[in-house]
Amino acid sequence: MKIAIVGAGALGLYYGALLQRSGEDVHFLLRRDYEAITRNGLKVFSINGDFMLPQVKGYRSPGEIGTVDLVLVGLKTFANDRLEELIRPLVGEGTQILTLQNGLGNEEELASLFGAERIIGGVAFLCSNRGEPGEVHHLGAGRIILGEFLPRDRERIEQLSAMFVKAGVDCRTTDDLKRARWEKLVWNIPFNGLCALLQQPVNLILARDASRKLVRGIMLEVIAAANAQGLATPLAEEYADGMLEFTDAMGEYRPSMQIDREEGRSLEIAAIFRTPLAYGARQGIAMPRVEMLATLLEQATG
Amino acid sequence: MKIAIVGAGALGLYYGALLQRSGEDVHFLLRRDYEAITRNGLKVFSINGDFMLPQVKGYRSPGEIGTVDLVLVGLKTFANDRLEELIRPLVGEGTQILTLQNGLGNEEELASLFGAERIIGGVAFLCSNRGEPGEVHHLGAGRIILGEFLPRDRERIEQLSAMFVKAGVDCRTTDDLKRARWEKLVWNIPFNGLCALLQQPVNLILARDASRKLVRGIMLEVIAAANAQGLATPLAEEYADGMLEFTDAMGEYRPSMQIDREEGRSLEIAAIFRTPLAYGARQGIAMPRVEMLATLLEQATG
Numbered sequence: 370m371k372i373a374i375v376g377a378g379a380l381g382l383y384y385g386a387l388l389q390r391s392g393e394d395v396h397f398l399l400r401r402d403y404e405a406i407t408r409n410g411l412k413v414f415s416i417n418g419d420f421m422l423p424q425v426k427g428y429r430s431p432g433e434i435g436t437v438d439l440v441l442v443g444l445k446t447f448a449n450d451r452l453e454e455l456i457r458p459l460v461g462e463g464t465q466i467l468t469l470q471n472g473l474g475n476e477e478e479l480a481s482l483f484g485a486e487r488i489i490g491g492v493a494f495l496c497s498n499r500g501e502p503g504e505v506h507h508l509g510a511g512r513i514i515l516g517e518f519l520p521r522d523r524e525r526i527e528q529l530s531a532m533f534v535k536a537g538v539d540c541r542t543t544d545d546l547k548r549a550r551w552e553k554l555v556w557n558i559p560f561n562g563l564c565a566l567l568q569q570p571v572n573l574i575l576a577r578d579a580s581r582k583l584v585r586g587i588m589l590e591v592i593a594a595a596n597a598q599g600l601a602t603p604l605a606e607e608y609a610d611g612m613l614e615f616t617d618a619m620g621e622y623r624p625s626m627q628i629d630r631e632e633g634r635s636l637e638i639a640a641i642f643r644t645p646l647a648y649g650a651r652q653g654i655a656m657p658r659v660e661m662l663a664t665l666l667e668q669a670t671g
Numbered sequence: 672m673k674i675a676i677v678g679a680g681a682l683g684l685y686y687g688a689l690l691q692r693s694g695e696d697v698h699f700l701l702r703r704d705y706e707a708i709t710r711n712g713l714k715v716f717s718i719n720g721d722f723m724l725p726q727v728k729g730y731r732s733p734g735e736i737g738t739v740d741l742v743l744v745g746l747k748t749f750a751n752d753r754l755e756e757l758i759r760p761l762v763g764e765g766t767q768i769l770t771l772q773n774g775l776g777n778e779e780e781l782a783s784l785f786g787a788e789r790i791i792g793g794v795a796f797l798c799s800n801r802g803e804p805g806e807v808h809h810l811g812a813g814r815i816i817l818g819e820f821l822p823r824d825r826e827r828i829e830q831l832s833a834m835f836v837k838a839g840v841d842c843r844t845t846d847d848l849k850r851a852r853w854e855k856l857v858w859n860i861p862f863n864g865l866c867a868l869l870q871q872p873v874n875l876i877l878a879r880d881a882s883r884k885l886v887r888g889i890m891l892e893v894i895a896a897a898n899a900q901g902l903a904t905p906l907a908e909e910y911a912d913g914m915l916e917f918t919d920a921m922g923e924y925r926p927s928m929q930i931d932r933e934e935g936r937s938l939e940i941a942a943i944f945r946t947p948l949a950y951g952a953r954q955g956i957a958m959p960r961v962e963m964l965a966t967l968l969e970q971a972t973g
Contacts (some may be wrong), residue, residue, distance in 0.1 A: 567971050579966040657959050664881040669869050
């Protein structure tokens, strides 16, 4: 399958590298890492075993890639105003577009630009960071849940899922993409938010009773908003406890938003906070802690 | 009147200087400013006119002062574990103890140490900062509201109030000290908390709609908790709007807790946050934003 990786940060580099290693024809749209990767290849440091791709197809512009079978979008959502220019040259008749981006609203944006029938959503639970140019670090997890943006038979996403599984990714499909997106927000909203605001990794946030209780309080607000969106199966409050335990095992992991802040980049506040807040408010769900966290992040970085 | 100033930060130095200028016999217990003040006096830079006190009675220990008629307590509340040692040597038979400290619980602590009948509470609305050693800056406001800790006739506090008025302070008395304390918390909790957390002065916090709305949301939580304490006259929600306008006029004022954080000192989280939260919870009032702010401050500084 001919695949273009758009948004080759930690997530795009990691999944792209696995797909290439497994035999797919992967084309990386690169910026920071262009020189390093086209010259020396891509090095993956992974808890599942390190590996090196000596030859990687890297490009500076999407026009050089041409149309592909699959666009894998890993772009930071604050750059979504570039989706049109970055993806349009890649789209041919049968092109599928899979977004693994954070938060809510990405499928909708892509659908309005390229047609809803092309769009597949994916929720990635991946702990990864970029390292030096040409390097990516896979620190933990990596599961992907795929779902169609428009309801249709699952054959297309089952095939994509099989491709990921063949590449070594724990991948499965769902009929309820919305639920999967909100599940990830149960983690992303408290941890990306608090770690970015306080500039502390997850283990410090979880080390004190009061802040651990705050994390749980934020999670319960997200769960309440999720359950107001008409999910097929509601999220139980116990999901919060599971996420807390899952995070306890991460050690001193720094979520992407914390790294974005430390490195002076924009934060994904719209996709991870403001759109979920708006979806909650539309159903009458107040999320005072989430709203306060979004406001503090904007105030701290704006 | 023989007066001892215990806790000669900006507040203690400012009111002590006014009282001395007006003819009272003021004795300052000093630490950081001892050398500068005993050698060169105390300089007050005030929006009401600068003045200099060339001769100031400064001491390193309360035993050198001996018993006094009035102890004026301006100590930071995180140093309340020193109240006993700092005040005991000053207390004689008729000594009155006036606390102008922030937050809740100070009268109670002093009462348990020195007897409730001595204790007078004062709520100061003062914008002031310390400058170089030997200097204090009065940036705005300065009103004091005095109230008895135990209900009794107001003669004693009327006399104290008259002393402050003679010294140039806008001072009045109240029968409802509790209400006055909570009124100040309506300002202190959002502004001390947010400015210290974000390390931004009040005008930046008020410049954005979202954070201005957050300030108001926090104020309404404090007002709800205040009104659950059995005040003679409840606080109206409009009090929040008045406080917002009052603060708009302050410009880029940095509240004391922000300065404490910038200068690496402890923060008055117990008196300004945790005790009010406990008083609210005791009456069944949830204060999610206040609790979150306290937790974030502890997490950021602990």
